[in-house]
Amino acid sequence: MEDGATLDELPVGAEGTVVAVRCERAIARRLMEMGVLPGTRVAVVRVAPLGDPIQLRLRSYSLSIRRREAAGIVLSDVREPVAAAAVAEQAPS
Amino acid sequence: MSAAPALAPRPRVALAGNPNAGKTTLFNALTGSSARTGNYPGVTVERRVGEWKLATDAPVEVLDVPGTYSLSARSPEEQVAVDAVLPSSAERSPDVVVVVADAGALERHLYLAQQIIDAGLPVVLALNLMDEAERAGVKVDATSLGEALGVEAIRLVATKGEGLAELASAVSRALERGPARGEPEPIPAALESFVAPIEARVKEQRPGDPPAAQRARALWAMLSLGDDELEGIDAELRTRVKDAHERAAAEEIDLDREIIAARYARIDEHMRFVVPAPVTDRVGWTERLDQALTHPVLGVLVFAVVMLVLFEALFRWSDPLIGGIEVSVAFLQGLAAAVLPDGPLEGLVVDGIIAGVGNVVVFVPQIALLFTFIAVLEDSGYLARVAFVIDRLMRGVGLHGKAFVPLLSGFACAIPAVMATRTIESRKDRLVTMLALPLMSCSARLPVYALVIAVVFPADERLGFVSVGALVLFAMYALSVSATLGAAAVLRRTVLRGPRPALVLELPPYRWPAPRNVISSVWRRVKDFLVDAGTIILAITIVLWALLTYPTNDSVSARFADLRAEAASSLEGEALEARNAELETQEASEQLRHSAAGSIGRFIEPAIEPLGFDWRIGIGLIGSFAAREVLVSTLGIVWGIGDDSDESPPLRDALRNATRDDGTPLFTPLTGIALMVFFVLAAQCMSTIAVVRRESGSWKWPLLMVAYMTTLAYVGALLVQQGGRLLGYG
Numbered sequence: 001m002e003d004g005a006t007l008d009e010l011p012v013g014a015e016g017t018v019v020a021v022r023c024e025r026a027i028a029r030r031l032m033e034m035g036v037l038p039g040t041r042v043a044v045v046r047v048a049p050l051g052d053p054i055q056l057r058l059r060s061y062s063l064s065i066r067r068r069e070a071a072g073i074v075l076s077d078v079r080e081p082v083a084a085a086a087v088a089e090q091a092p093s
Numbered sequence: 094m095s096a097a098p099a100l101a102p103r104p105r106v107a108l109a110g111n112p113n114a115g116k117t118t119l120f121n122a123l124t125g126s127s128a129r130t131g132n133y134p135g136v137t138v139e140r141r142v143g144e145w146k147l148a149t150d151a152p153v154e155v156l157d158v159p160g161t162y163s164l165s166a167r168s169p170e171e172q173v174a175v176d177a178v179l180p181s182s183a184e185r186s187p188d189v190v191v192v193v194a195d196a197g198a199l200e201r202h203l204y205l206a207q208q209i210i211d212a213g214l215p216v217v218l219a220l221n222l223m224d225e226a227e228r229a230g231v232k233v234d235a236t237s238l239g240e241a242l243g244v245e246a247i248r249l250v251a252t253k254g255e256g257l258a259e260l261a262s263a264v265s266r267a268l269e270r271g272p273a274r275g276e277p278e279p280i281p282a283a284l285e286s287f288v289a290p291i292e293a294r295v296k297e298q299r300p301g302d303p304p305a306a307q308r309a310r311a312l313w314a315m316l317s318l319g320d321d322e323l324e325g326i327d328a329e330l331r332t333r334v335k336d337a338h339e340r341a342a343a344e345e346i347d348l349d350r351e352i353i354a355a356r357y358a359r360i361d362e363h364m365r366f367v368v369p370a371p372v373t374d375r376v377g378w379t380e381r382l383d384q385a386l387t388h389p390v391l392g393v394l395v396f397a398v399v400m401l402v403l404f405e406a407l408f409r410w411s412d413p414l415i416g417g418i419e420v421s422v423a424f425l426q427g428l429a430a431a432v433l434p435d436g437p438l439e440g441l442v443v444d445g446i447i448a449g450v451g452n453v454v455v456f457v458p459q460i461a462l463l464f465t466f467i468a469v470l471e472d473s474g475y476l477a478r479v480a481f482v483i484d485r486l487m488r489g490v491g492l493h494g495k496a497f498v499p500l501l502s503g504f505a506c507a508i509p510a511v512m513a514t515r516t517i518e519s520r521k522d523r524l525v526t527m528l529a530l531p532l533m534s535c536s537a538r539l540p541v542y543a544l545v546i547a548v549v550f551p552a553d554e555r556l557g558f559v560s561v562g563a564l565v566l567f568a569m570y571a572l573s574v575s576a577t578l579g580a581a582a583v584l585r586r587t588v589l590r591g592p593r594p595a596l597v598l599e600l601p602p603y604r605w606p607a608p609r610n611v612i613s614s615v616w617r618r619v620k621d622f623l624v625d626a627g628t629i630i631l632a633i634t635i636v637l638w639a640l641l642t643y644p645t646n647d648s649v650s651a652r653f654a655d656l657r658a659e660a661a662s663s664l665e666g667e668a669l670e671a672r673n674a675e676l677e678t679q680e681a682s683e684q685l686r687h688s689a690a691g692s693i694g695r696f697i698e699p700a701i702e703p704l705g706f707d708w709r710i711g712i713g714l715i716g717s718f719a720a721r722e723v724l725v726s727t728l729g730i731v732w733g734i735g736d737d738s739d740e741s742p743p744l745r746d747a748l749r750n751a752t753r754d755d756g757t758p759l760f761t762p763l764t765g766i767a768l769m770v771f772f773v774l775a776a777q778c779m780s781t782i783a784v785v786r787r788e789s790g791s792w793k794w795p796l797l798m799v800a801y802m803t804t805l806a807y808v809g810a811l812l813v814q815q816g817g818r819l820l821g822y823g
Contacts, residue, residue, distance in 0.1 A: 021350070023595075024320075024595075025319065025320050025349065026167055026320055026595075027595045027597065028349065028350075029165070029316060029349050029353070030162070030595075030597050031597060032349065032350060032353045032354070033162055033163040033165070033204060033353055034162055034201060034597065034599075035200060035201045035204070035357065037350070037353065037354050037357055038350070038354065039354075045383075046383070046387060048387060048481050048482055048484065048485060049387065049388070049389040049390075049392050049393050049482055050482070050483075050484075050485035050486065051485060052484070052485045052488070053481060053484055053485070053494075053596055053598075055383075055387070055481065055600060059198070059200040059201050060197060060198045060199075060200055060201070060231075060369060060370065061198040061201055061599065061601075062599065062600040062601075063597070063598070063599055063600065064477075064480075064481050064596065064597075064598040064599075064600050065595070065596060065597055065598070066484070066488070066595065066596050068595075069595055069596075069597070
């Protein structure tokens with residue numbers, strides 16, 4: 001995936017580096033204060049059962065936001081899920 | 094209240110921290126039973142103060158600052174945390190701030206810590222949840238981290254009490270050192286020209302503040318003002334902030350981002366003293382649990398089961414407790430009636446005060462059960478997952494995922510449900526939920542449905558496989574759910590329109606809930622309710638009793654006195670008792686017709702006549718304001734039926750045979766449905782109004798709720814009655 005992708009487009013297991021946070025000011029400010037800043041590495045952990053919101057992992061904690069807000073978070077250096085298979089094997093089934 | 098003049102005020106220690114840092118556990122561990130709970134004026138944010146006995150010193154006062162991610166605020170609720178650290182006027186600043194941080198997620202938790210240190214306050218950093226962090230492989234060099242930040246950093250496991258003694262000595266040392274002389278927060282050179290005019294304004298207004306506090310306040314203004322709902326902010330300050338943002342935008346500088354990024358850059362520096370959890374193949378148990386609990390099938394299943402158990406608890410487990418309270422109240426009423434001489438005092442004590450206290454206490458089992466559930470779900474981390482799983486559905490009507498538990502609880506009772514809206518952070522989201530959820534069909538409506546259905550629909554009347562009564566009951570619940578969601582959507586788009594609600598929700602690691610926190614949280618809710626809402630409910634019960642009792646009609650009293658004398662002379666034994674009971678019922682019925690409630694019933698008759706109701710149902714509506722199910726017993730008194738159980742065939746038969754003045758039956762199926770629709774939609778419950786008043790902090794919101802719900806109820810019942818007639822029913 002090339003640069004300029006947004007967070008809502010990432011498949012589960014993928015990660016990227018935040019380039020910009022383009023949301024309403026209040027939401028952008030809250031996200032940035034919680035550490036979603038340009039340069040921060042963010043991974044998509046999972047999608048909620050009904051397809052929205054999504055769960056993110058960044059700065060050693062988990063954050064959940066709706067796809068609509070995720071669409072405002074622009075990324076670079078996106079890495080596709082390479083370890084997805086390995087993670088799936090670890091899952092208790 | 095005035096402070097003792099001879100003594101210097103006690104040192105004040107504030108406990109600040111992000112949500113989920115274990116701040117409440119620490120507060121409970123430090124203050125034990127000395128904690129006092131109140132509310133901050135004007136907002137529904139709990140204010141807790143307790144006493145902490147440091148090893149060597151006299152006790153200090155500990156203030157529990159509401160959990161916050163930063164020192165910026167858009168709403169008065171968020172501003173409470175800022176004011177606790179940077180008091181704007183009356184309050185004095187804390188002498189020491191203990192910043193509680195999750196040692197396992199320091200990168201984010203240090204953001205708040207750094208801000209409070211930069212504000213020039215003496216800080217002790219409590220690295221809490223150290224055991225959990227170490228299990229995950231996180232290593233923290235507390236000494237070096239503290240030195241880098243210029244504070245003492247203490248390793249802590251608040252749940253086990255580990256590190257509390259060290260924390261106490263560190264706080265003692267900080268108190269001895271006195272006010273910190275911290276450097277103002279460094280700001281990037283490129284931002285100086287934007288910050289300077291704002292800081293100049295702060296200096297003009299608060300010349301006595303240390304420079305670090307002035308800088309902190311300037312940056313608070315820069316980040317908070319603009320799209321906020323804060324009140325009482327200096328207009329000049331607002332103008333300068335707006336101007337700074339506009340000038341920066343012209344140069345394509347995002348001031349918010351630059352300030353926040355500069356802070357995180359400093360934190361990233363400090364993170365060299367922290368070794369993060371190693372990347373391993375091992376999947377932590379939070380992740381394992383999440384794989385199950387947020388799984389598309391399994392997760393939804395667990396969710397349904399948890400909600401079902403909660404529902405069962407509110408409906409069924411609370412039932413014996415409520416029954417016990419009702420029996421006790423009846424026993425006390427009997428006792429008081431036996432002890433007190435007949436007359437107005439007896440009536441006031443028995444039907445006013447004892448009944449009123451009963452009306453309050455009867456809610457306690459459901460409140461306690463619901464808050465036990467919520468405290469366990471919240472402390473364990475599952476409540477955040479509930480919001481995560483269900484948010485998609487709630488979004489459709491403009492609600493937050495966290496609104497689900499309060500709404501569901503509304504099926505049992507609106508009182509605990511309204512109180513449960515506190516778990517929703519945003520004020521507007523909370524108000525929408527609070528104002529819509531009384532439309533959920535609570536269990537007090539059930540006796541009303543049961544009676545009305547029994548009166549107007551014969552039990553053997555069927556439509557296909559199901560009885561008509563069951564279909565009608567189902568329709569009432571369907572109406573209640575649609576009305577709730579519809580009202581939420583409308584409120585969101587009208588009176589509570591605001592910035593589009595967003596979900597920015599931390600999913601904390603799963604943790605064992607601490608029993609002490611659960612008990613303390615349940616107790617606080619129950620006490621809140623008893624003290625604040627309880628007094629209103631008691632007062633209204635007494636007013637309602639008076640309306641239903643006074644004025645008494647002397648000629649009726651005289652006539653029944655004669656009848657009783659006659660019975661006493663002609664009958665004896667059981668026959669006399671039976672006759673006296675009969676007379677008492679009849680007299681109550683006649684007196685009720687002459688009471689103020691009776692007059693009001695007649696007065697409102699023209700208004701409710703189009704709904705198919707007469708003045709007798711009108712009296713029932715007034716009585717049911719005490720609690721919806723009271724409709725049944727009030728109608729029992731109006732029709733002179735002694736036994737007021739809803740199972741009671743006499744009342745059912747009496748209502749079935751009741752006629753209007755023109756001899757047509759009063760309770761047609763159409764009138765029955767109109768009455769039920771009215772009960773689904775009306776704010777027919779003083780306790781709900783009292784609790785909304787308490788939780789919203791003003792009378793404005795409960796009044797709006799009564800207005801819209803009454804309108805809805807009136808129009809709904811009118812449409813049923815008149816529409817039904819037009820279609821040829823009834």
